[in-house]
Amino acid sequence: MAAAVEKVELEHLPATHTVLLALYRDVANAGFLQEQLLSRNVDFEYAFVDASAVASRFQLLSAVHKAIAAEMAGISEAYRRYGVQPATKDVAVVKVLISREGAPSSLSPEDVEKHLQAHVQGESVACSDEELAKVTDWPKLRKYHKLNGLPWIDAIKDEAARKSELEMLIVSAMAMRGT
Amino acid sequence: MATPEPAAAIQPPPPPADSTSTHEFPLPPILQHPSAAGPAELITQGAEGRLYRTSWLTPTRLCALKHRPSKPYRHPTLDARLTRHRILSEARILQKCRREGVAVPALYGIDESQGVLSMEWVPGRPVRVEVNEFLRRRAEKYPHGEGGRGREEVTRDEEGATPLVGLMRRVGEAVGKLHKAGIVHGDLTTSNMMVRPWEKDKGPVNGHHGDGEDDNAERSLEGEIVVIDFGLASQGSADEDRAVDLYVLERAFGSTHPRAEALFTVVLEAYRNTFKTAPVVLKKLEDVRMRGRKRSMLG
């Protein structure tokens, strides 16, 4: 089996930051995961994202970048909007490892993978555009980001082109949020 | 003749020690972090700020990163206020255009405290370059003095002008769409419009454009007009502001491409059909032309 957790080097981030991504399908214990977040369990310092609200890997990474850039300040807001709910089926997981004052993070990507595999009851798949596309709930996304009532978008016949326009609008809207 | 002591001419100040053409500017903090795609490339150094070409999130995704550095001449309070205001205004306008379906770069990220705006990198070349390339090819084809017309003004009906006329039409439509969306650009020039090669029906080279290969010359005028640089843009739908926008473009077009000046009417014709009150704007343009952009001033 391929590694469940992928290490991503984002451009223009301090070298102290390492981003880890994972995607789980058909998760059986989303309620449990949400509880860990709500109770601020220090062993569960993850962003558990409802993957149906993710249009693409680019959108997910944009959110990660913004959260890191804002020193994690905006992330609680993001949880509310995209965070895992008891009914969530597919969960994208983001973890940022930060080394401080020269000392590496106390956790390694392997530790994170082990921990997730032990506590997320679901099928681990690659956090790729292809896998994400299978679970994206477009009507929900369009509603979240107020992207209904744009006739020119619906007029785009090519589905890939239409989704790409929507993806860019979502990314733009996320960039604007909180400013 | 008794010549009195003339007032001594003031010596010009010595140029600063670092006054060279390769003047180095400090990068915004975001560009000081590591990037697998290599260092950012400085594209333009305008008065507003500096535009870099760099990567965004992943090494293969290109982005245009605009940095408005703080201005040492400005009071810090005023400087922070203006920078923040302008970054946010530009971001809002980009997003508004995008939502209305106007072709502009997508917004990737904003950091007002750093004065940084990251956008989609638009492939292709500016309209200015495409028009000038067309005129250059035409001049080569019809050299001066051989009964040719290479140095004369382009007319819309002449043989071979069709692609240029088409480009002008798309420019007019793009400006009309922008105005229809309630945006006034504030600095329309042929440098602030890109010709983005069509996504579909692409040339033989996949995803690679803008290297000016002449075998693809006619095709180079083909593409979608993408308006860029909204640093001076504002939201509004006053006919007067729209007319001034057109007037600025008209003057810029005339001074940048004097030999194609006659084709500007095509831009205006196409503009006329883009939204309901466009004819009113064009009427207003005549007034704006009459009084000139500038009023005569008193001494």
Add this chain to the structure above:
Amino acid sequence: MAPLYALGCEGSANKLGIGVISHDPETNKTKILSNIRHTFVSPPGTGFLPKDTAAHHRAHFVSVAREALKVAGLASPKDLSCICYTRGPGMGAPLTSVAVAARTLSLLWGLDLVGVNHCVGHIEMGRVITGADNPVVLYVSGGNTQVIAYAEQRYRIFGETLDIAVGNCIDRFARTLAIPNDPFPGYNVEQLAKKAFFEPDGTTKREPVLLDLPYAVKGMDCSFSGILGAADLLAAQMRKQDALLASGATLKEGEERITPEDLCFTLQETVFAMLVEITERAMAHVGSKQVLVVGGVGCNERLQEMMGLMARDRGGSVYATDERFCIDNGIMIGLAGLLAWETGFRTPFEDSTCTQRFRTDEVHIKWRTD
């Protein structure tokens, strides 16, 4: 070839300036032989009216002209090549007074007349004095605010004020505060702004307060009337505070005490930032690294400092002159007129009118071939 001499007569606003300048067409050397000025100063709180200003110029023309000739030490007025006068732009009545006097001299001595554009006079004088050969020019005075660059024998206007001139804005605000017009209002505003860095004792340092004023730049244009209005409102608020405090009451919780010093500081910081911004935009546009500041407002040290910081960041430098040359004077008219005369330009007697409106870019700059 010997140097040529010209008499320049300027009176487009409240300064009557007459001077003698020489230029050697072969060596391109310029010499100032005399530069005499007499200024009509109106009482604090008032501006100079055209009628009074014109009367001032008429009353002083002969004495100023005599002084200019005497200081220049020419053997005879016939050594002059031409009489140069300001054709415009400016205030009608003062312009006319000086034009009439210039015509008289031209008839008296049988010399050619040369009508000169006031703005071009400033630019040519600035170039000669500073050695800036092809700068972007910021021309700032009581009547003008323009960003200019030379191209193909014209001084082209890239940006300008959309309403009142920056100097007019400052002068009128000086009137609001009723600060003296002597030597000129902008100078006194500048001195007050400097005092904003000190407590009332004049020695203890403090951080000046930047009050809230609008900022109005549109591309390479700008506007000042809204700023003046807002500054006047702040001044009115300050007077209310004065009255309140005089009556023994105190200011509202959190209300900042407004002072004339902070007001002047704020006004300068705001309008000068706008001027530097549009100048920088023009420099970026034409790809120039030199900037020349001319006109009365151009002798403000803070404006020069700000312009210098901007130019340094662009790897260039700022060129400015002091009050002898940046404030309206006769030699700048003499210089621009003489340069035109050398190219064969004459103003026939019957055309020797003046005009309140006369754009900088209307003049064919035949003497420049770059």
